Amino acid sequence: MTDKPNTPQNAEQEPKNKKPDSAEGKPASVSNPAADASANPSSAKSSGGKQAAADREKKRSVKRAEKTSEKASEKQADKTARDAATGAADEAHDEAEQDGGEDRSWYFWPMIGAIVMFAAPVLVLLLALLLTIFNKPNNLADWVSIFRDLFIILLAVEGMLIGVALIVLILQLAALVNLLQNEITPIVDNLNQASSTVRGTAEFMSQNVVEPVVKIGAVMAATGGIVRELLGVRRAIKGASRSNKKALKE
Structure with missing residues (x-):
């Protein structure tokens, strides 16, 4: 017999003709974890660890x-x-910078004006002295006129300083009045309101609490005194009647 050539069709038919081992009556082995664990305790311990x-x-x-x-x-x-x-x-x-700027704003410009008013006459005086020194006056009249002008300038400076002091005084008085109006007056008003409230509370308590309690206490004391006197009279009457009965029996 001649062998059949190994064609693709024969190659496809051969796997179909073959049967797996399980089909021949040999059941496939099924793994049992409990049995494996009991058989291999070291592997179970390692897996648990x-x-x-x-x-x-x-x-x-x-x-x-x-x-x-x-x-x-x-x-x-x-x-x-x-x-x-x-x-x-x-x-x-x-806020501190803003407050400082607001507080400084009311006296900053008056101070600048006072400095300018004080510095201007001083500069004029120094300029007059320099001109006098460089011109070199030769007679007494020139020196007298120079000192007279200097004295007049000093008096003018003094008057300006007095005016500046008066302006500062007026500003301080205005600040004091503002302080009195805005801070001291509300404090005084609050004190007056507090004192009037305390006075009204005291009057209310005296009229509605203290006076009724005093009246009730007086009434209860009078009632207690009357009851005590009545009980004393009753006891005296009973004692007298008992003594009379005893005397009659004897």
């Missing part, structure tokens, strides 16, 4: 994540607190 190590590592990772989140939240809270403190300090500094 690996599982415990994995659980411990997982717990450590969770704890590390919690610590990291807590540190991040603490850093964020510290940063927020620092930012808030910095903002409050900046606001306080700005």
Whole structure:
């Protein structure tokens, strides 16, 4: 017999004709984990140790994540607190600068005016002295006129200084009046209101609480005295009647 050539059709038919071992009546072996574990206790212990190590590592990772989140939240809270403190300090500094500018505004320009008024005559005086020195006067009349002019200038400067002092005094008086109107007067009004409130409270308490309590106490004391007297009279009458009965019996 001649062998059939190995064609693709024959190659496809051969696997179909073949049957697996399980089909011939030999059942496939099924693995039993309990049997394997009992057969190999060392492998079971190693797998349990690996599982415990994995659980411990997982717990450590969770704890590390919690610590990291807590540190991040603490850093964020510290940063927020620092930012808030910095903002409050900046606001306080700005408010202080604004208050200082407002307080300075009412006396700044008068002070500048006073300085200018004082400096102008001094400059004129120095200029006159320089001109006198460089011109070199030769007679007494020129010297007398120079000293006269200097004296007149000094008197003018003194008058201007007195005027500046009066202006400052007026400004101080205006500030004092403003203080009295805006701060002292409300304080006095509040004190008057508080005293009137205390007076009214005392009158109300005396009329509605103290006086009724005193009257009730007086009435109760009088009633108690009357009751005691009546009881005493009754006891005296009973004692007298008993003594009379005893005397009659004897």
